[in-house]
Structure formats: C-alpha cells, structure tokens
Amino acid sequence: MTSREMKNEVYSTIAGIAKAFSNPNRLEILDLLSNGEKSVEEVAAQTAISFANASQHLQVLKKARLVRLRKDGNKVIYSLANRKVAEAWTAIKNLAETVEPTIGLTLQQYRRARQTDQSICLTELDSARYQLLDVRPAGEYHYAHLPGALSIPVNELELRLAELPKEKTIVAYCRGTYCTMADAAVQLLRSRGFNAVRLEESPADASNPA
Amino acid sequence: MTSREMKNEVYSTIAGIAKAFSNPNRLEILDLLSNGEKSVEEVAAQTAISFANASQHLQVLKKARLVRLRKDGNKVIYSLANRKVAEAWTAIKNLAETVEPTIGLTLQQYRRARQTDQSICLTELDSARYQLLDVRPAGEYHYAHLPGALSIPVNELELRLAELPKEKTIVAYCRGTYCTMADAAVQLLRSRGFNAVRLEESPADASNPA
DNA sequence: CAACTATTCAATTAAATTATTGAACAGATA
DNA sequence: TATCTGTTCAATAATTTAATTGAATAGTTG
Numbered sequence: 001m002t003s004r005e006m007k008n009e010v011y012s013t014i015a016g017i018a019k020a021f022s023n024p025n026r027l028e029i030l031d032l033l034s035n036g037e038k039s040v041e042e043v044a045a046q047t048a049i050s051f052a053n054a055s056q057h058l059q060v061l062k063k064a065r066l067v068r069l070r071k072d073g074n075k076v077i078y079s080l081a082n083r084k085v086a087e088a089w090t091a092i093k094n095l096a097e098t099v100e101p102t103i104g105l106t107l108q109q110y111r112r113a114r115q116t117d118q119s120i121c122l123t124e125l126d127s128a129r130y131q132l133l134d135v136r137p138a139g140e141y142h143y144a145h146l147p148g149a150l151s152i153p154v155n156e157l158e159l160r161l162a163e164l165p166k167e168k169t170i171v172a173y174c175r176g177t178y179c180t181m182a183d184a185a186v187q188l189l190r191s192r193g194f195n196a197v198r199l200e201e202s203p204a205d206a207s208n209p210a
Numbered sequence: 211m212t213s214r215e216m217k218n219e220v221y222s223t224i225a226g227i228a229k230a231f232s233n234p235n236r237l238e239i240l241d242l243l244s245n246g247e248k249s250v251e252e253v254a255a256q257t258a259i260s261f262a263n264a265s266q267h268l269q270v271l272k273k274a275r276l277v278r279l280r281k282d283g284n285k286v287i288y289s290l291a292n293r294k295v296a297e298a299w300t301a302i303k304n305l306a307e308t309v310e311p312t313i314g315l316t317l318q319q320y321r322r323a324r325q326t327d328q329s330i331c332l333t334e335l336d337s338a339r340y341q342l343l344d345v346r347p348a349g350e351y352h353y354a355h356l357p358g359a360l361s362i363p364v365n366e367l368e369l370r371l372a373e374l375p376k377e378k379t380i381v382a383y384c385r386g387t388y389c390t391m392a393d394a395a396v397q398l399l400r401s402r403g404f405n406a407v408r409l410e411e412s413p414a415d416a417s418n419p420a
Numbered sequence: 421c422a423a424c425t426a427t428t429c430a431a432t433t434a435a436a437t438t439a440t441t442g443a444a445c446a447g448a449t450a
Numbered sequence: 451t452a453t454c455t456g457t458t459c460a461a462t463a464a465t466t467t468a469a470t471t472g473a474a475t476a477g478t479t480g
Contacts (some may be wrong), residue, residue, distance in 0.1 A: 035216050073447070084305040
C-alpha cells in the first residue's frame with residue numbers, strides 16, 4: 001500500500017460519511033432523531049418527506065452508520081448511532097450559521113413575523129417567575145427533557161391550559177433552533193392571556209454543547 | 211413564510227455547506243489548508259489532484275465559504291475561512307473514525323508495514339530525552355509549529371542530519387493523522403542510526419482539540 | 421508590447437444522487 | 451390461511467457532480 005493509496009482510501013471513506021450530511025432531508029431527519037428514536041412512519045409524518053423517500057434516506061444514513069435500527073413488531077425504529085453523530089451535526093450547524101448569515105436572518109424573519117423572536121436562556125431561568133414547558137410529543141419528553149419542565153405537546157395545549165400557572169411566564173421549548181412548535185405554543189399562549197417566550201436552548205443542544 | 215418554507219430554506223443552506231465536505235479531494239485540501247495558506251499550484255502539487263481540478267474544488271469550497279482567498283502578484287492564495295471550518299472538519303473526522311473502524315485499520319496497516327506505528331504523545335515529551343522535529347515544508351512551520359520543534363522538511367532531511375542530536379530520540383511530526391511525511395522521516399532517521407518515532411498529535415490537532 | 425505565469429472558465433463526458441411510483445416482503449392479526 | 455400494516459426494494463427520469471481538456475483572462479516580466 002503506497003502513501004497515495006492509503007490517503008485515497010481514508011479520505012474516500014470519510015467523504016462517504018460526510019456525504020450523508022449533504023442532503024436537507026437527511027439533516028432534518030438527524031434533527032428529529034436527536035430528540036429520540038422514531039419509526040419510518042413517524043419520520044415521514046414529522047417532516048415533509050414521502051414515506052418511501054424517508055425510508056431511502058434512512059438507508060443512506062444507515063449505510064453511513066449514522067443511525068441504528070431495531071425492530072419492534074412490524075415497525076422499524078431508527079435512532080442516532082452515538083453521541084458523535086449529534087456532535088458532528090452540531091459542528092456543521094455552527095459552521096453553517098457562521099459562514100452563511102442568511103440562516104440566522106431567515107430564522108429571525110420567521111420569528112419576527114410571529115413576534116416570537118424574544119427568547120431567554122437557561123441560565124436566566126428562575127423557577128419562581130418562570131415555568132419551563134416542553135411542547136414536543138410526549139415520547140420525546142420521556143426520552144430526555146430539561147429538569148423542571150412540564151410536558152404538554154403543542155397539539156394538546158389548547159385543551160390543557162388549566163395545567164399552567166397563570167402568574168408565571170411560560171418558557172416553551174421544542175426540538176431545536178429550527179423547530180417551530182415552541183413558536184406556535186407561544187403564539188397560542190399569548191392569545192389566551194399568558195406571558196410566554198421561547199427558550200433559547202433545546203434539550204439536544206444542552207446535552208451536546210457547541 | 212410558512213414553517214415548512216423556513217425549514218426547507220435553512221436545511222438546504224446547511225446541506226449546501228455540508229456538501230463541500232462530501233468529496234475526498236476537498237477533504238484532503240482542507241487538511242492541507244489547516245497547515246497554512248497555499249496557492250492553487252501548491253495545493254495541486256501536494257495532492258494527487260490535477261491543476262484545473264484543484265482550482266475547481268477550491269471554487270466549490272469558496273462558494274460554500276469554507277475558504278478565503280487573497281491575491282499575491284499573479285498567484286491566488288487560499289486559506290481556511292475561520293476556526294470553525296477546522297472544528298467541523300475535526301468533528302467529521304472523529305465521527306468517521308468512530309463509526310468506520312476500517313479507517314484506523316488502514317492507517318495501522320500502512321504504518322505497521324513501515325514499522326512507524328509506534329508514536330508518543332505531547333504530554334510524554336521530556337526535552338532532555340526527546341527532540342521534536344517538524345518535517346513539513348518550511349512555510350508551514352513558520353505559519354504555526356509546536357514549541358521546541360526544529361524545522362527540517364523531509365526532503366532536506368538526508369542532507370541536514372548533522373543538525374540533529376544523536377543522543378536524543380527524534381520525535382517527528384507533520385500535517386496530521388493522514389499525512390505520511392513523518393513516517394518517511396522516521397524510516398530515514400532509523401536507517402541512519404537515530405532513534406526516531408512519530409508524534410501522536412499534529413499542530414492542527416493541537417490548536418483544534420477534539 | 422510580447423511573452424510568460426498562475427489561474428479560471430467553458431464544454432464535454434461519465435457517474436452519482438434525488439424523488440416518485442408501484443411491486444415485494446415480513447411480521448401481526450383475524 | 452388470508453389479510454393488513456409497516457417497510458424495503460427496483461425501476462425510472464430529472465438533476466447534480468466530477469474529472470478532463472483546452473481556451474480565456476489577468477497580472478508580471480523582459
């Protein structure tokens with residue numbers, strides 16, 4: 001094996017794994033799986049990806065060994081292979097937001113239009129004045145959640161407003177920076193007379209700091 | 211802007227940047243530029259990439275804003291855009307080596323065959339018994355190097371053996387894990403009666419810890 | 421100004437990727 | 451065993467990407 005042969009093999013192998021990150025649908029799937037394991041069906045439902053296409057992208061991620069699967073009855077449940085997958089994904093997100101400021105501007109524009117661009121950090125939280133609220137599906141809350149957070153999935157929120165303390169500011173969070181469930185929750189809560197803001201961080205960020 | 215439109219735009223933008231990492235030639239170029247700025251000519255010479263093709267890959271990296279360029283006379287000099295590029299590249303390398311053990315095995319096989327698989331860590335270094343040796347081209351040494359290291363480019367090594375202390379073990383390093391200049395240096399030094407090993411780390415690793 | 425150097429651009433070809441469709445398959449349920 | 455459900459596979463078409471070649475460009479040197 002010559003030096004050139006060794007390098008070609010090594011760089012090609014790494015490029016093959018990096019290629020798994022090069023498609024927007026797969027990135028969205030990685031963000032989703034960062035919040036807990038999901039069946040193909042759920043992945044397709046939670047994204048705008050067709051069922052067969054979601055399966056195909058999951059195959060690509062599997063071939064790159066970025067995800068694992070287990071079978072549960074006739075379902076196939078996918079999850080991230082290990083912590084380094086989320087770390088690499090975070091590093092790429094970080095890099096992208098640095099070199100391509102339009103990402104931040106797009107987010108800002110989306111949130112400004114909904115008046116949900118205000119957010120507070122975990123370190124500013126004071127349980128006397130704030131109530132953390134996890135608006136993700138219950139399964140994701142059970143997989144991992146921030147200490148002290150209440151779980152009310154955004155689609156049940158309207159029916160369960162009574163569970164929330166009127167006198168505190170509600171701090172809603174969801175899957176991460178690019179997830180919009182917390183925005184919807186904040187808008188709903190405000191329309192019902194609550195004080196509400198988004199949380200700056202997400203559980204996935206918190207366990208995989210930048 | 212709907213939630214879906216926002217997500218599509220954000221994930222597509224990030225995927226576009228991630229795509230820049232999905233080609234083996236570009237990864238080799240990133241490793242090269244981690245060791246200091248280079249002209250297109252130098253990039254092509256140091257890799258197995260043709261001149262026009264190197265230029266093309268550099269354009270791709272430029273479009274993804276992973277590299278910057280400056281003009282010097284009639285040369286165009288490329289360098290990494292910022293620290294986060296090297297950080298993301300390191301995260302990807304780390305991930306790849308974890309999920310794809312063949313990378314490590316290939317490296318090991320290459321070095322075993324040359325008896326250069328032995329290496330020592332920076333923390334084990336004791337300047338009374340070891341002499342650090344930087345065998346990269348002089349320009350890369352001047353861009354950044356480890357404290358206490360001597361600079362003798364590997365292609366000049368044979369003529370400059372007299373500059374090395376016979377009684378110490380020579381610890382050679384080059385561009386990084388996948389660079390083979392230190393292996394060549396260790397082989398040459400041993401054939402001339404020196405004690406020599408590779409250094410585990412590289413300057414790029416040292417300034418961008420995993 | 422002519423010749424030279426370093427680089428980029430344009431055109432081409434071969435190969436890979438993406439999304440869609442519908443068929444195939446494997447496990448669970450009746 | 452027949453049927454249903456969740457998933458994968460195979461075939462296709464549209465789009466991208468990669469490498470090669472040679473021409474074009476911009477700055478420098480004689």
